[in-house]
Amino acid sequence: MTQPVTTKGGKVRVLLGNSADPVVYSAPCGFTSKSVTLTKGLEEVSVPDCDDPDKVDWLGRDAVSLSMAIGGEGVLAAESSETWLDAWESVDSVPVKVEIEFPAKTITWTGFMHVESLELGAPNGRRVTNNVSMQSDGEMVRVVT
Numbered sequence: 682m683t684q685p686v687t688t689k690g691g692k693v694r695v696l697l698g699n700s701a702d703p704v705v706y707s708a709p710c711g712f713t714s715k716s717v718t719l720t721k722g723l724e725e726v727s728v729p730d731c732d733d734p735d736k737v738d739w740l741g742r743d744a745v746s747l748s749m750a751i752g753g754e755g756v757l758a759a760e761s762s763e764t765w766l767d768a769w770e771s772v773d774s775v776p777v778k779v780e781i782e783f784p785a786k787t788i789t790w791t792g793f794m795h796v797e798s799l800e801l802g803a804p805n806g807r808r809v810t811n812n813v814s815m816q817s818d819g820e821m822v823r824v825v826t
Contacts, residue, residue, distance in 0.1 A: 686783060686784060686785070687783075688781065688782060688783050688784070690714070690715070692780075692781065692782040692783070693715050693717070693779075693780070693781050693782075694708050694778075694779070694780040694782075695708060695709075695712065695715055695751055695753060695777070695778075695779055695815075696708045696777065696778040696779070696780070697709060697764060697768060697775055697776070697777060698775065698776025698777065698778065699776075704776045706776070706777075706778045709758070709760075709761030709764050709765060710758040710760045710761045711755045711756045711757060711758035711760075711761055711811055712753045712754065712755040712813075713754065713755035713756070714753065714754050714755065715751065715752065715753045716751070716752040716753070717749065717750075717751055717779060717781075718749070718750040718751075718752070719747070719748075719749055720747070720748040720749070720750065721744050721746070721747055721748075722744070722745045722746035722747070722748065723742040723743065723744060723745065724742065724743045724745045725740050725741070725742055726740070726741045726742075726743065727739075727740060727741075728740070728741040747820075748816070748817050749779070749790065749792075749794070749816075749817040749821045750814070750815065750816055750817070751777070751779065751794065751813070751814070751815040752812075752813070752814055752815075753811075753812070753813045753815075754810065754811070754812045754813070755810065755811060756808050756809065756810060756811065757801055757808075757809040757810060757811040758811075762811075765796065765799055765811065765813065766799070768796040769796040769798075769799050771796075774793035774794055774795045774818035774819075775793065775794060775795075775796065776791075776792075776793055777791070777792060777793065777794040777815065777821075778790070778791045779791075779821070786825055786826065787825070787826050788823065788824075788825050789823070789824045789825075789826070790821040790822065790823050790824075791821065791822050791824070792817060792818070792819060792820055792821035792822055793817070793818045793819055794815040794816060794817050794818055794821075795815065795816050795818050796813065796814075796815050797814045797815060797816050798812075798813070798814040799811065799812070799813055800812040800813075
């Protein structure tokens, strides 16, 4: 049996861009876990049976949109706290790059996202945590190298 080629969690990176030209991306410090959710919006339509109009219709589905969501959690690092707050306060979406690095290839999405929410947890006697939710704003362009 051939084993699959996999990668580790540290090889999935969420990088925020700055306002320089060209944009410079860096990964804010503090995430201990990340998730990438790719969503396809579907529109349903009933498809009738032309030979038997009384037969129950099957549903057909047409793709109408694509979306990406990023979830991340970890500690609130002083080095990245202002970066997250600035991105959340921004009325505009921010440049984002998402990378998944495998031994023989890297999948990269680049585009703009809104920081939808920041949730800071502050349990007594323990470290402050940071949970982030981001939503794509327009196309996230995929490149494989």
